Amino acid sequence: xxxxxxxxxxxxxxxxxxxxxxxxxxxxxxxxxxxxxxxxxxxxxxxxxxxxxxxxxxxxxxxxxxxxxxxxxxxxxxxxxxxxxxxxxxxxxxxxxxxxxxxxxxxxxxxxxxxxxxxxxxxxxxxxxxxxxxxxxxxxxxxxxxxxxxxxxxxxxxxxxxxxxxxxxxxxxxxxxxxxxxxxxxxxxxxxxxxxxxxxxxxxxxxxxxxxxxxxxxxxxxxxxxxxxxxxxxxxxxxxxxxxxxxxxxxxxxxxxxxxxxxxxxxxxxxxxxxxxxxxxxxxxxxxxxxxxxxxxxxxxxxxxxxxxxxxxxxxxxxxx
Amino acid sequence: xxxxxxxxxxxxxxxxxxxxxxxxxxxxxxxxxxxxxxxxxxxxxxxxxxxxxxxxxxxxxxxxxxxxxxxxxxxxxxxxxxxxxxxxxxxxxxxxxxxxxxxxxxxxxxxxxxxxxxxxxxxxxxxxxxxxxxxxxxxxxxxxxxxxxxxxxxxxxxxxxxxxxxxxxxxxxxxxxxxxxxxxxxxxxxxxxxxxxxxxxxxxxxxxxxxxxxxxxxxxxxxxxxxxxxxxxxxxxxxxxxxxxxxxxxxxxxxxxxxxxxxxxxxxxxxxxxxxxxxxxxxxxxxxxxxxxxxxxxxxxxxxxxxxxxxxxxxxxxxxxxxxxxxxxxxxxxxxxxxxxxxxxxxxxxxxxxxxxxxxxxxxxxxxxxxxxxxxxxxxxxxxxxxxxxxxxxxxxxxxxxxxxxxxxxxxxxxxxxxxxxxxxxxxxxxxxxxxxxxxxxxxxxxxxxxxxxxxxxxxxxxxxxxxxxxxxxxxxxxxxxxxxxxxxxxxxxxxxxxxxxxxxxxxxxxxxxxxxxxxx
Numbered sequence: 088x089x090x091x092x093x094x095x096x097x098x099x100x101x102x103x104x105x106x107x108x109x110x111x112x113x114x115x116x117x118x119x120x121x122x123x124x125x126x127x128x129x130x131x132x133x134x135x136x137x138x139x140x141x142x143x144x145x146x147x148x149x150x151x152x153x154x155x156x157x158x159x160x161x162x163x164x165x166x167x168x169x170x171x172x173x174x175x176x177x178x179x180x181x182x183x184x185x186x187x188x189x190x191x192x193x194x195x196x197x198x199x200x201x202x203x204x205x206x207x208x209x210x211x212x213x214x215x216x217x218x219x220x221x222x223x224x225x226x227x228x229x230x231x232x233x234x235x236x237x238x239x240x241x242x243x244x245x246x247x248x249x250x251x252x253x254x255x256x257x258x259x260x261x262x263x264x265x266x267x268x269x270x271x272x273x274x275x276x277x278x279x280x281x282x283x284x285x286x287x288x289x290x291x292x293x294x295x296x297x298x299x300x301x302x303x304x305x306x307x308x309x310x311x312x313x314x315x316x317x318x319x320x321x322x323x324x325x326x327x328x329x330x331x332x333x334x335x336x337x338x339x340x341x342x343x344x345x346x347x348x349x350x351x352x353x354x355x356x357x358x359x360x361x362x363x364x365x366x367x368x369x370x371x372x373x374x375x376x377x378x379x380x381x382x383x384x385x386x387x388x389x390x391x392x393x394x395x396x397x398x399x400x401x402x403x404x405x406x407x408x
Numbered sequence: 409x410x411x412x413x414x415x416x417x418x419x420x421x422x423x424x425x426x427x428x429x430x431x432x433x434x435x436x437x438x439x440x441x442x443x444x445x446x447x448x449x450x451x452x453x454x455x456x457x458x459x460x461x462x463x464x465x466x467x468x469x470x471x472x473x474x475x476x477x478x479x480x481x482x483x484x485x486x487x488x489x490x491x492x493x494x495x496x497x498x499x500x501x502x503x504x505x506x507x508x509x510x511x512x513x514x515x516x517x518x519x520x521x522x523x524x525x526x527x528x529x530x531x532x533x534x535x536x537x538x539x540x541x542x543x544x545x546x547x548x549x550x551x552x553x554x555x556x557x558x559x560x561x562x563x564x565x566x567x568x569x570x571x572x573x574x575x576x577x578x579x580x581x582x583x584x585x586x587x588x589x590x591x592x593x594x595x596x597x598x599x600x601x602x603x604x605x606x607x608x609x610x611x612x613x614x615x616x617x618x619x620x621x622x623x624x625x626x627x628x629x630x631x632x633x634x635x636x637x638x639x640x641x642x643x644x645x646x647x648x649x650x651x652x653x654x655x656x657x658x659x660x661x662x663x664x665x666x667x668x669x670x671x672x673x674x675x676x677x678x679x680x681x682x683x684x685x686x687x688x689x690x691x692x693x694x695x696x697x698x699x700x701x702x703x704x705x706x707x708x709x710x711x712x713x714x715x716x717x718x719x720x721x722x723x724x725x726x727x728x729x730x731x732x733x734x735x736x737x738x739x740x741x742x743x744x745x746x747x748x749x750x751x752x753x754x755x756x757x758x759x760x761x762x763x764x765x766x767x768x769x770x771x772x773x774x775x776x777x778x779x780x781x782x783x784x785x786x787x788x789x790x791x792x793x794x795x796x797x798x799x800x801x802x803x804x805x806x807x808x809x810x811x812x813x814x815x816x817x818x819x820x821x822x823x824x825x826x827x828x829x830x831x832x833x834x835x836x837x838x839x840x841x842x843x844x845x846x847x848x849x850x851x852x853x854x855x856x857x858x859x860x861x862x863x864x865x866x867x868x869x870x871x872x873x874x875x876x877x878x879x880x881x882x883x884x885x886x887x888x889x890x891x892x893x894x895x896x897x898x899x900x901x902x903x904x905x906x907x908x909x910x911x912x913x914x915x916x917x918x919x920x921x922x923x924x925x926x927x928x929x
Binding site for chain 2: 357
C-alpha cells in the first residue's frame, strides 16, 4: 500500500518536472508581467508594451531560425555577424531604393547561410566550428564594406517598418505572429519539418532511410541566415543608423538562450516554435525588468547567464530520458 | 547439498501499470552457470535489477550468503561481490582500452595513475581473452565484439577479488564465434573458481552448452526450474511462449514454412543483380542475383562482409567498383536515396544507431522514408499517412499504446516491426534484412520470420543475413557464403544445411589465394 502511494507520488513528480520544462517559460512570463505591474502599474501601459515588443521582435526572428538549426543538432553562431552584414549592405544599395536594398540584405543573409550550411552539410565541419569561423569572418567583412563608423539610414520606409497599426495592433506584432505561425507550420506539417527533426534525432538512421540529409541541413542554415538578415533590417530601420561594428553583438547568445529557455533541447530532434517565441519575450521582459529597477547592464548579463544555466539544467532530465 | 550463494524468496515488484515480478523464487548455487530465460517482458531484467541493487523489491526477501540484503545501488551490490555485465556495452568510447579496463581502479604510484603498469597489465589481461590490441588506443577503434570482451574482462576483474556472483546479460550478442568460445572459456574458469553465474541469453545453443540449470520466467512469474539436461529444447521454448509442445513439434521452432520456389516460378530474370561489388578492405568482387519470391541468405562469420555487402547494394557503403541493377535498370552508386527509389531497401543490423529515430513517434518512424510519397507540395497528407500507419500497425501486430507513442519506448521486437513497416510501405522490390531478429524475444522473432516468409511468397526478393544458423538455413532458399570479404561458396537445394555451411566455412581456402590468381592490392 505504502509503496504504491510513493510510486504514484514519484510518477506525479516526474510529470510535474516535465510540465515545468514544457510550460515553465509561459508561467515565467506571466509572473514577470505580474511582478512588474505590481511594482509599476505603468508597465502594462500600451506604450510600454509596444516598446517591449519592438525590442523583442528582432531576437525572436533570429531565434526562430536558430531553433530550426538546433533542431538538426546544430548551432548557428554567425547570426549576429549576419545582422552586421545586412546593416552594411543596406546603405550601400539604398541608392536603388529601400526595397532593393532590403532584398540585397536578405540575399546577403542567404549567401552567408549557404556558406555555413555548405560547410556543415557537405564538408562535414562541425556546426560550432563552421559558424564560429563565419561569425568572425562576416563581422570583419561587414566593417570592411561599411567602414568603421556608423552611417545614417534615413529612409522613411525602412525606418517605418512595422510601426503602423492594423486592427489596433502594431504591424510588428502581426509580423511576429505570422512568422511564428509559418515556422510552426513548417516544423509540424511539412515533409521538410519531419526530415529536419529526424536528422537531428538520428542522422545516420535518417541517411539510411534515404532522407536528403545534406539538402535539409543546407536549407536550415539558409533560413537562419535570411531570418538574421531580416532582423538586421529591422534593427537598422529602427535605429536610423547602420553600425556593422556594433549591431548584432551577442545576438547569437540571446537567440540560443531564447531557444533553450523555450524548451528545445540542444541535442536536436525536437523544435518548440511557440516556446522559442515565448523564450524571446521572456528574455526581453527580464531586460526590461532590470532596466526598470536601474540595474546595470553588466548585471543584466550575469542574470542572463544564470537563466541559461537554469534552463539547460531543467532540460537535462528530459534529455536523459 | 551446497548452500545457495543467492536466494530470492517470494519477491514482488510493481511499476505503475505493470506487475513486473510476482512472488518470484530463485536460487543460485556457488559454481553453477544458471540460465535465466523468457521472452522480453517476462521479468528477467527486473529480477536481475532487484538482485543487483538497481531496483528495490516491494515485497519478499533477497538472501545473499544467507543474510537478507537490500542493496541501495549497483555499486553497493558490486562491493558485496555481485557484478553485472550489461547488454549495452557500458564503456567510454574515447578513453583508451586500458583506462576503460581499469576505470576507477587504476594502479597508482605516488598518488598518480601508473600508466605504464596499467597498459602492461591490460595487455596481459586481454590476451587471456583472446583480444590482441594496442591498449593505448581509444576503445572506439575496436570492433563491437572486442569491445564486448573488454566489458566482460572488466566485470570479471572487478569480481575476481571478492565476487561470488556474475550476471551476464546477453553477453554474446555482439561476439563472433571465436570470441564466444573465448567467453565460454572464461565462464569455465569462473565456474571452477566457485563463482556463480546468471546467464541470460536468447541463444538456446549456448544455454545447452554451458549452463547447468535453467529458470524460465513468463509474465513476471517463475514457471520452471530444473537442471538444463532435464529439459529438451521444444519443452523449453513452449514454456517460454506458453504454447503447446506438440504444436511446436509440428511447426518447427522458426516460423518459416517450406522453402519458396523462386526457381520454378520465375523466368530467371533476377530482380536484384549486383556484380563485382568491391569496397577496399571490406568486400572484394561480391556478386548477387536474387529472383522474385526468393530468399537468398548470406552466410559467414562476423567480419566476413555480409553487412557490408548488403550496405553496398543499397548505396550505404561506398564502393570502388561493381554495379547494382534492379529489374534490369542500373542504380546510381553510393546513394541510398537512389537505391530506395529503385526499390531496394535494407533493415540495418544496428537498430538503435542506424534504424529508429528514438524521439519520434511510431507514426513518424513508419512514414519517414515514405514522406515524399505521402506529401503533396511538401505538405504531409495526414489522412494518407494515418491510413498507412494503421494498416501496418495492424498487419505487423505492432504493440504500442498508439501511433503517437515514442518509438524508443517500445520493446526491441516492436521497434523492429516499425522498421519493417517503414520499408514495406514503400512497396520495395528487394528487401535486405541484416539480423532481423537479433535481440528480440521469441514471440516477436516468430512473427518477424512469418512476415519474411509471407513477403517472399508475395513476390519480394529477399536477402537474409543472420548469425542464427537455424534461421539462416530454414529461412533461405540459397545461401551465399562469404569469408574475409569474398564469396567462397554457394549452397543450393538439398545442400542448404547447417553442416554444409559449416564445412564450406571451415574448408574454403582464405579469399586471398582463391583461384591462385594474382590479386590486385
